[in-house]
Amino acid sequence: MEWTGHSEHLTAAVGMTQVWRPDTTEEAWRLKRQYGTFASYVAGGTWLRTRWESGSSVLPPYLISLDKIAPLQAIQQLESEQEAVELRIGAAVTLAAIESHPLAGGAVPLLGKAVSAVAAPSVRRQATIGGNVMSRSGDLIPALLALDAVIVSYSQGQYERQPLAEWLAGDGGDCDKLTVGFELKQVGGSCWFRKIGRRETFTPSVITIACAYRADSTAGRLLDVRIAVGGAGMAPVRLYEAETAAESGASGASVYAAVRKGIPSVADDYASAAYRRMAAANVIAAELDRAASG
Numbered sequence: 001m002e003w004t005g006h007s008e009h010l011t012a013a014v015g016m017t018q019v020w021r022p023d024t025t026e027e028a029w030r031l032k033r034q035y036g037t038f039a040s041y042v043a044g045g046t047w048l049r050t051r052w053e054s055g056s057s058v059l060p061p062y063l064i065s066l067d068k069i070a071p072l073q074a075i076q077q078l079e080s081e082q083e084a085v086e087l088r089i090g091a092a093v094t095l096a097a098i099e100s101h102p103l104a105g106g107a108v109p110l111l112g113k114a115v116s117a118v119a120a121p122s123v124r125r126q127a128t129i130g131g132n133v134m135s136r137s138g139d140l141i142p143a144l145l146a147l148d149a150v151i152v153s154y155s156q157g158q159y160e161r162q163p164l165a166e167w168l169a170g171d172g173g174d175c176d177k178l179t180v181g182f183e184l185k186q187v188g189g190s191c192w193f194r195k196i197g198r199r200e201t202f203t204p205s206v207i208t209i210a211c212a213y214r215a216d217s218t219a220g221r222l223l224d225v226r227i228a229v230g231g232a233g234m235a236p237v238r239l240y241e242a243e244t245a246a247e248s249g250a251s252g253a254s255v256y257a258a259v260r261k262g263i264p265s266v267a268d269d270y271a272s273a274a275y276r277r278m279a280a281a282n283v284i285a286a287e288l289d290r291a292a293s294g
């Protein structure tokens with residue numbers, strides 16, 4: 001890779017590809033708007049690189065690196081009350097930084113568990129939360145959905161906040177939009193996170209499950225249950241019906257049925273839709289039953 005000075009930015013020539021390293025959100029967006037589909041934002045590059053190497057997508061003529069944009073690298077506490085922490089995590093914060101940050105991986109256990117379950121430490125030192133979510137298939141998405149996260153994006157001089165669940169339900173719309181960060185709130189309670197794979201070592205997850213809840217031990221009830229699932233090739237979703245069933249104290253069989261109903265029907269070369277539904281329903285119904293019975 002050869003580094004050359006260009007305009008006010010340092011750019012690198014990688015073969016025929018030029019890498020721009022803007023200092024601000026506005027400049028990054030302007031470059032993307034200028035080059036359109038000939039450019040791609042790049043954060044850690046770990047997801048993009050596997051796609052270029054496998055031939056699933058082509059290295060574009062321009063890359064817009066996000067590594068010099070300070071607000072995208074920051075973890076900021078918005079508010080802290082008793083038992084509640086509200087955070088903004090910049091899109092280009094690495095998974096390793098989240099893992100070791102006392103307010104992120106530490107104070108938000110569901111996020112901490114999800115981050116630790118992604119790839120190996122060497123990948124986590126480069127991979128970012130923004131890249132994970134923007135790939136639309138990352139393992140962090142179910143955890144962020146269960147935390148009711150909000151995605152903050154920038155386009156044409158405007159910042160926009162949107163619930164992540166709503167953003168995922170859309171088609172992504174304006175592909176020049178830059179994701180600036182995520183806002184989330186941790187309000188105590190318990191949580192668990194599971195990646196069901198075909199074997200222990202890294203393979204794309206068959207299904208990823210994130211769950212948060214509060215347990216009312218005197219009444220033997222679960223409150224504020226939030227369950228989200230994702231996995232290779234499947235659009236991540238919240239399982240609202242299963243959440244309501246669990247909160248109402250419905251039987252394990254009803255929770256099981258609601259989970260099966262809520263999981264999108266997606267199969268790939270490794271797992272059928274029926275297997276995904278069954279695996280998720282077994283795990284979720286068993287875990288919630290254990291939580292309710294203390």
Ligand SMILES: Cc1cc2nc3c(=O)[nH]c(=O)nc-3n(C[C@H](O)[C@H](O)[C@H](O)COP(=O)(O)OP(=O)(O)OC[C@H]3O[C@@H](n4cnc5c(N)ncnc54)[C@H](O)[C@@H]3O)c2cc1C
Pocket residue numbers: 040041042043044045046047048049050066091092117118119120123126127128129130131132133134135137138139140177178179180202
């Ligand atoms: C060996 C290996 C193992 C892996 N294991 C896992 C795993 O277990 N679980 C998992 O979820 N993933 C896994 N991955 C995939 C990947 O590492 C992660 O999803 C990672 O978090 C992606 O982040 P990144 O910064 O590298 O994204 P990049 O590759 O830089 O970008 C990903 C996509 O997001 C876009 N993008 C990035 N940032 C922004 C932004 N701020 N605004 C708009 N668009 C943006 C890019 O244009 C690109 O389309 C693995 C990858 C490798 C190589």
